[in-house]
Amino acid sequence: MKRNGILNRHLAGALAELGHGDGVLVCDAGMPIPDGPRVVDLAFRAGVPPFAEVLEGLLAELVVEGATAATEVREANQEASQLLDGHFPSLDLVSHERLKELSAGARLVVRTGEARPYANVLLRCGVFF
Numbered sequence: 001m002k003r004n005g006i007l008n009r010h011l012a013g014a015l016a017e018l019g020h021g022d023g024v025l026v027c028d029a030g031m032p033i034p035d036g037p038r039v040v041d042l043a044f045r046a047g048v049p050p051f052a053e054v055l056e057g058l059l060a061e062l063v064v065e066g067a068t069a070a071t072e073v074r075e076a077n078q079e080a081s082q083l084l085d086g087h088f089p090s091l092d093l094v095s096h097e098r099l100k101e102l103s104a105g106a107r108l109v110v111r112t113g114e115a116r117p118y119a120n121v122l123l124r125c126g127v128f129f
Contacts, residue, residue: 006057011040014108015061023106024062024123026055028114034104043113051114052083055121058110059087065126070096073118080119088121 006012018024027033028051029043042049067088072095073081084091094102102122103109112119 005061008040008042011042011110014038014040015058018062018107018125020125020127022108022125023102024058024125025103025106025109026051026058026121026123027103027109027111028116028119029111030115030117031103031111031120032100033109033111034100034106036104037106037109039109039111041111043111045113046115048113051080051112051116051119054110054112055083055087058123062123063126063128064088064123066090066092066124068092068094068099068102068122068124070094070099070118070120072096073120076117077119080116084121 006015033039042054069084069091071093096118099120099122106122
């Protein structure tokens with residue numbers, strides 16, 4: 001049994017399969033999930049688990065070389081905007097519609113229970129060396 005880190009076996013297994021350049025969409029409960037990517041749905045109830053907690057857990061285990069979010073997060077969700085800026089000083093911003101298009105190319109989608117708008121980010125995996 002794992003001692004710490006991500007304990008969800010579906011999510012831990014999916015993370016282990018990722019490689020350099022793969023996309024991981026971390027999204028709120030309302031984001032449309034495209035056909036194609038593997039999905040690990042962590043949503044339990046509205047707000048549980050929150051976007052911030054899931055993102056923090058993923059960032060503790062992944063090497064991330066870039067991130068993309070929707071421009072709309074700036075106006076509609078200051079908390080998510082500040083969280084993303086804190087982790088990704090070079091955050092790429094695109095329209096929400098464009099983020100949905102880009103998410104179709106993700107290798108993994110991690111759906112949270114977040115119930116506030118635009119709490120979504122597309123992570124691009126890097127390498128540890």
